[in-house]
Amino acid sequence: MDNDLTIKVQGEFGAATMIAELMSYFNATQQDFAARIGVSQKYLSNVLHFKAFISPKIASRIETITGTPAQMLLHADAQYKLNHLGDDADDINQDLFLIPYDSKDGSEDVPHINDVVQRKSFVEAEAKAMGIIPSDMPSFETVDELVSFLLQA
Known part of the structure; x- marks a missing residue:
């Protein structure tokens, strides 16, 4: 028996396609494969039909029992999901787009000073909560001071 596994896919595929090929290669039933990776047969069936x-x-368990890299399986699923987002991905409120505080194009879309101050306060609070900035450190006067500090941290 040849020990090389070649996964044959046409067009798009996700981890489900790869798992089906692995099951075929190892002559494993859904029930057997599910038991080996510690999931129910129903869950595995949902994966194989792109419902889960x-x-x-x-992915790590599949790597352990088959030698197929977990990262490759996860990447295949992520790519499949991205390819099947549909119209939901394009239906984003333009007001939610982030605008750099130092936009130099002179357009009307440059944030107001209050927006910049609120963003600075938010970033500063988050940095303190994560321990990047000491919690007892006084607030920075400007965004540039905060950015300079964070770049040095």
């Missing part, structure tokens, strides 16, 4: 997607934990 694998987690990093399950």
